[in-house]
Amino acid sequence: xxxxxxxxxxxxxxxxxxxxxxxxxxxxxxxxxxxxxxxxxxxxxxxxxxxxxxxxxxxxxxxxxxxxxxxxxxxxxxxxxxxxxxxxxxxxxxxxxxxxxxxxxxxxxxxxxxxxxxxxxxxxxxxxxxxxxxxxxxxxxxxxxxxxxxxxxxxxxxxxxxxxxxxxxxxxxxxxxxxxxxxxxxxxxxxxxxxxxxxxxxxxxxxxxxxxxxxxxxxxxxxxxxxxxxxxxxxxxxxxxxxxxxxxxxxxxxxxxxxxxxxxxxxxxxxxxxxxxxxxxxxxxxxxxxxxxxxxxxxxxxxxxxxxxxxxxxxxxxxxxxxxxxxxxxxxxxxxxxxxxxxxxxxxxxxxxxxxxxxxxxxxxxxxxxxxxxxxxxxxxxxxxxxxxxxxxxxxxxxxxxxxxxxxxxxxxxxxxxxxxxxxxxxxxxxxxxxxxxxxxxxxxxxxxxxxxxxxxxxxxxxxxxxxxxxxxxxxxxxxxxxxxxxxxxxxxxxxxxxxxxxxxxxxxxxxxxxxxxxxxxxxxxxxxxxxxxxxxxxxxxxxxxxxxxxxxxxxxxxxxxxxxxxxxxxxxxxxxxxxxxxxxxxxxxxxxxxxxxxxxxxxxxxxxxxxxxxxxxxxxxxxxxxxxxxxxxxxxxxxxxxxxxxxxxxxxxxxxxxxxxxxxxxxxxxxxxxxxxxxxxxxxxxxxxxxxxxxxxxxxxxxxxxxxxxxxxxxxxxxxxxxxxxxxxxxxxxxxxxxxxxxx
Numbered sequence: 001x002x003x004x005x006x007x008x009x010x011x012x013x014x015x016x017x018x019x020x021x022x023x024x025x026x027x028x029x030x031x032x033x034x035x036x037x038x039x040x041x042x043x044x045x046x047x048x049x050x051x052x053x054x055x056x057x058x059x060x061x062x063x064x065x066x067x068x069x070x071x072x073x074x075x076x077x078x079x080x081x082x083x084x085x086x087x088x089x090x091x092x093x094x095x096x097x098x099x100x101x102x103x104x105x106x107x108x109x110x111x112x113x114x115x116x117x118x119x120x121x122x123x124x125x126x127x128x129x130x131x132x133x134x135x136x137x138x139x140x141x142x143x144x145x146x147x148x149x150x151x152x153x154x155x156x157x158x159x160x161x162x163x164x165x166x167x168x169x170x171x172x173x174x175x176x177x178x179x180x181x182x183x184x185x186x187x188x189x190x191x192x193x194x195x196x197x198x199x200x201x202x203x204x205x206x207x208x209x210x211x212x213x214x215x216x217x218x219x220x221x222x223x224x225x226x227x228x229x230x231x232x233x234x235x236x237x238x239x240x241x242x243x244x245x246x247x248x249x250x251x252x253x254x255x256x257x258x259x260x261x262x263x264x265x266x267x268x269x270x271x272x273x274x275x276x277x278x279x280x281x282x283x284x285x286x287x288x289x290x291x292x293x294x295x296x297x298x299x300x301x302x303x304x305x306x307x308x309x310x311x312x313x314x315x316x317x318x319x320x321x322x323x324x325x326x327x328x329x330x331x332x333x334x335x336x337x338x339x340x341x342x343x344x345x346x347x348x349x350x351x352x353x354x355x356x357x358x359x360x361x362x363x364x365x366x367x368x369x370x371x372x373x374x375x376x377x378x379x380x381x382x383x384x385x386x387x388x389x390x391x392x393x394x395x396x397x398x399x400x401x402x403x404x405x406x407x408x409x410x411x412x413x414x415x416x417x418x419x420x421x422x423x424x425x426x427x428x429x430x431x432x433x434x435x436x437x438x439x440x441x442x443x444x445x446x447x448x449x450x451x452x453x454x455x456x457x458x459x460x461x462x463x464x465x466x467x468x469x470x471x472x473x474x475x476x477x478x479x480x481x482x483x484x485x486x487x488x489x490x491x492x493x494x495x496x497x498x499x500x501x502x503x504x505x506x507x508x509x510x511x512x513x514x515x516x517x518x519x520x521x522x523x524x525x526x527x528x529x530x531x532x533x534x535x536x537x538x539x540x541x542x543x544x545x546x547x548x549x550x551x552x553x554x555x556x557x558x559x560x561x562x563x564x565x566x567x568x569x570x571x572x573x574x575x576x577x578x579x580x581x582x583x584x585x586x587x588x589x590x591x592x593x594x595x596x597x598x599x600x601x602x603x604x605x606x607x608x609x610x611x612x613x614x615x616x617x618x619x620x621x622x623x624x625x626x627x628x629x630x631x632x633x634x635x636x637x638x639x640x641x642x643x644x645x646x647x648x649x650x651x652x653x654x655x656x657x658x659x660x661x662x663x664x665x666x667x668x669x670x671x672x673x674x675x676x677x678x679x680x681x682x683x684x685x686x687x688x689x690x691x692x693x694x695x696x697x698x699x700x701x702x703x704x705x706x707x708x709x710x711x712x713x714x715x716x717x718x719x720x721x722x723x724x725x726x727x728x729x730x731x732x733x734x735x736x737x738x739x740x741x742x743x744x745x
Contacts, residue, residue, distance in 0.1 A: 031355045035348050038103070044340075046103060047347045048329045050079035053110070053286060053320045056089070069093075076101045077326055079350055080108040080154070080286075080318065085431060087367040090151030098363045106354060106363035110286075113155040113193075113204065114173060114428035115139065117146035119381040119550050120437075122392040123426040123491075123527055124159065124189075126546030128175035129568040129618070130391035131659045131683050133188040139388045140192025142381045145202040149372040150431075153357060153365070154205040156253060158189035160240035161210055164584040166572060167220025169495030172427050172527035172547070174215060176571030177584045177615060179236055180678045183243035190247040198250070199358035201365050208244040210255030210288060212270050213237040217257060220581070221496045226257040231671065231706045233259070242279060250283040250353050254316060256291050263298045265291040266307070271315035284317035284349035293322035304328060312338045317346035377436065382551060389548040389555030394568035395619040396532070396542040402519050403541050404562030404621060405479060410450045412477035413441060414470045414513065415484045415506070416459045417525050423459070426527055426547025427492025436550060440483050440523065443553030447561065452476050456509045459487045464505055467512045474516035481560070482510060483523045488547060491527025500531045500578055507534060514538055523556055529574040533612055544568075562621060567657035567683070569618035569726065576612045579604070585615040585727040586674040616661050616678075616726035622652030622688060626660075626724060629733035638741045642698040646723045646731055648684070649691040659683045662696045663727060665720040670708040676727055696723065700741040712745035 039047075054069055072078050073096045084090050090109050098104045115121045121139040130136065140158075147155060162182055163171040175185035186208070195203040213233060217224040228237065241252070254271065255264040264270055265287050275281045292311045293304055301307045308324040309332055319325040332338040358365055375381075395403070405411070417423060419441035422434030444451055456470035457463060474480045484506045489495060501507060502524075513520055521541040524530065525548070535542055543566075545556050558564040575583045592601045594609050603609055625648070632643035648658055662680035666673040680696045698721070703714035716739045724730015 031352055034355055035351045038105070038351060039344060039348060041103065042347070044330050044333060044343070046076045047343050048325055049075075049077040050105065050347045050350050051318050051329065051343070052078055052323070052326045053080040053082055053318055054078050055082050055321050056084035070096055073097050073107070074100045076103065078107060079105070080110060082110040082320065084109055084151070085111070087149070087151040087369055087372055091364055091367040094363050094367070105351075106359040108154045108205070108354065108359070109152055109366070110154040110156055110207070111147065111152045111430065112157070112428050113143050113147045113152060113430050114157050114159070115426070116143045116385070116432065116549060117150070117152070117430050118376045118432055119146060119385050120425050120429050120432045121385050121388050122546055122548045123172045124174055125172050125176060125527065125572065126392040126548060127388060128181065128185050128571040129394050129546070130388065131181070131569055131681060132391050133184055135388045135391050136185055137188040137192040138384055140189045141195065142384050144193045144195065144204045146376050146381065148202050148204050148366045149368055149375040151366050152204060153359070154207065154251070155193055156207045156209060157193065158186055158206065158244065159209050160186040160244055161213070161215030162237050162240065163215035163572070164582045165217070165220035166500060166529040166575070167496055167498060167578065167581060168215065168217055169222060169427070169491045169497070169528065170493055171215070171572060172491040175240070177573060178571065178586070178678050179239050181571060181681070182240035186240045186244040187247040190244050190249045194248060194250070198356050201368065201371070203357070205251055205353060205357060206244070206249040207251040207253050207286065208241055208249045209253035210264075211241055211252045211275070211285065212255060212264060213259060214255035214257050222494050223256045226259055228259070231710065234706050234710070238274070245279060245281055250356065252281070252283065252285045254285055254287050254291060256288055256294065258298060258300075263291070263295045263300050265316055266295055266300060266310035266314045268314040276315055282349065283353060284346065285315065286318040287311065287316055287320045289320055290322040292316070292319050292324045305332070308332060309337055312342060312346075317349050385549055386551035386555050386558075389551050390558050390564040392546060392548065392568055393556065393559050393566050394544040394570055395559075395566040396544050396613055397536060397539065398541045398619055398621070400540070402479070403521060403543075403560060405560050407447070407449070407561065409478035410452065410476065411444065412473040412480045412518070413444065413451050413453045413483065414456050414473060414480060415482045415509070416455055416457055417485055418453060418455070418483040423488045424525065424547060424552035425549060426488050427495070429488065429549070432550065438551060438553040440481075440553045440556050443555070443557030446554060447557060457505050459485075459506070460504045462505055464508065467509060470509060471512055471516050474513050474518050477518060480513055480516070480518050480520045481523060482513060482520055483525065484509070485525035486527055488527075491547075498578060500529065500575070502530065510535065510539065521560070523560075525552070529572050531575055531577055531612070533576045536612060562654075565621045565654055565656045567618070567620060567659065569616050569659045570613055571615065573611045573615050574613035576607055579607065580611065583611055586677050588672045589675055614726050614728040616659070617728065618659075618726070620652070620656045620658070622650055622654040622656040624656070624658045624686065624725065625649045625651045626731045629721065629723060629731045631721070631733050631735055634735045635738050636698070636700065636735055637738050638700055640699070642735060644696040644698065644721055644723060644733065645693065647691050647693045648686060650686040650688050653688055655685070655687045657683060657685050658725065660694055660723055661726065661730070663722045663730065664698070664703070666703060666705070666715070667718045667720065669705065669715055669717070671705070673705065676722070678727070700737060701743050703737060704741070704743040711742070713740060713742040716740050
């Protein structure tokens with residue numbers, strides 16, 4: 001695990017114009033001093049109130065709701081509100097807190113701004129496929145500016161869970177399966193949401209979720225048990241969270257799952273030993289929706305009082321929605337079961353964040369109607385959404401260069417998603433209006449393409465009555481563009497699937513279209529990897545478009561007609577069949593690795609071991625050629641650096657972008673090491689006929705892992721190194737580390 005410096009340290013105080021009791025504070029007074037002064041004036045009940053988050057009834061993200069929200073705010077029982085929407089409503093609630101409560105402490109207002117507010121960008125899984133950190137940061141910056149103009153000052157994002165099972169619907173919300181890439185994406189997202197200055201009116205506080213390992217739910221079934229070794233947790237699942245905190249994220253959200261037999265919401269090892277003590281995190285942790293009370297059905301506690309006790313002593317500073325703290329925490333303190341110091345630490349962390357974002361100086365900083373009018377869905381935001389969407393598209397197949405399409409060809413635009421707007425938004429599309437989205441049909445209309453259309457079938461269901469019209473349309477056209485995939489609610493939370501084929505009778509529609517004898521281009525809008533083995537075998541081209549958001553249609557049209565040369569690369573492995581799951585590139589080897597000539601080796605009887613599309617895979621309308629590797633040394637010493645050089649030439653007929661990926665393998669270790677690990681990447685633009693020379697550097701830190709005794713370091717021995725276009729292929733070299741190296745963790 002990389003050593004990250006916690007950059008979210010205490011800042012100097014700000015001038016408080018509307019603070020607790022209306023008292024002004026000097027601008028030079030440190031925030032911690034202001035926090036301590038306010039804390040000293042608070043009753044125990046008011047402290048518990050700061051540790052309580054309640055939901056506005058208008059938007060619900062889980063079972064249950066809140067009654068008497070305004071009365072609770074006035075009584076000082078609420079430190080934060082989630083799911084309140086709109087600057088007018090949020091200002092009204094904030095006014096109750098700062099004008100009618102005793103200490104006039106402003107509230108945080110949280111919302112699930114995952115991949116956009118009104119202007120919706122590609123789902124995070126898709127955006128990660130851009131391998132473009134600037135684009136990802138830009139998408140989160142736009143989301144923040146829009147949300148912050150309409151009252152929101154806290155987003156429950158980014159989700160940085162490593163996910164290696166596409167049956168799990170929430171794979172859509174993260175950056176896929178890889179640890180190294182996940183760290184880079186997490187940091188870009190935090191920078192985008194929080195911006196360079198947390199006090200700026202265009203910034204929102206980031207909340208890193210779900211802590212921890214929610215993406216490892218057994219069977220890919222949401223909310224299910226997670227059972228991992230300590231080494232796997234440390235080496236695979238924790239690093240992206242740590243990277244996000246190093247980038248300055250001020251809050252975290254505990255996860256629904258258990259770890260090592262204890263629910264994460266009450267898990268002291270996670271919340272205290274790791275997050276607070278080891279990593280030095282100075283922000284606060286909020287529970288997920290009612291996850292404190294849900295420790296009762298987990299079997300970890302008997303009742304709501306025990307739930308509050310376990311969570312508070314584990315280090316959970318704020319409870320979302322279930323009210324166990326509000327009902328029980330003061331009594332637990334008075335009974336000596338939860339210390340006053342524990343409560344004070346929690347409240348101190350919450351107040352510090354409120355000071356850091358300038359809430360005491362201006363409680364209504366996010367309620368600017370004029371700024372909202374200038375910001376929401378403006379041209380710059382829509383242009384950014386279109387650009388990031390194009391960068392997120394992955395070309396999976398392009399037989400005989402059927403793509404890009406020629407402008408003069410007649411297109412049969414077929415499928416249930418061809419002229420669909422609402423489902424372009426994907427999961428967690430916040431405050432978006434599907435009517436403001438652009439479908440692929442809209443994108444083609446902008447180009448004056450001659451199109452014949454037919455829906456063919458629904459996304460779900462068994463009705464094939466539209467097949468004949470679809471086949472008729474195909475026969476009238478030069479090429480068929482079949483627009484298929486998932487509805488927006490078929491991935492995301494509570495949307496696990498056991499069958500990852502195209503839903504309903506969509507594959508049957510493709511079979512019928514194939515009989516028409518025309519080239520078929522599949523454009524797939526979906527929120528997770530699908531099993532496309534038949535499609536790969538039988539169709540001419542496959543464009544993985546994901547759920548791209550507001551500008552989905554024009555972005556896909558840009559790719560189909562070659563205005564943008566696709567450069568996306570997969571961040572999650574696509575299996576051939578669900579029977580291969582879990583399937584990811586950086587797996588361990590076995591004592592009997594696959595050998596086609598030996599039946600008694602690790603293999604399936606009815607399918608290959610290899611995925612349909614490997615991690616890092618993606619095609620272009622041009623071709624890139626990698627030279628042999630050049631290593632600066634074959635003997636890396638402690639304190640030394642190894643430079644890996646390669647030349648990439650564009651040998652095709654178009655300018656394009658390539659994501660060059662660096663992988664290593666530690667051949668022998670005190671514990672088994674993965675067959676490959678991503679350790680670097682470089683996205684570069686290369687003109688046709690041009691060659692670009694790139695360099696990567698490796699140090700012993702890049703080779704470190706948790707050894708047999710769980711100490712962290714690199715071990716002497718032989719390594720392989722590859723640079724290539726995916727995890728499955730590349731130019732290869734070898735080197736050795738001359739001696740063991742202890743690395744600070």
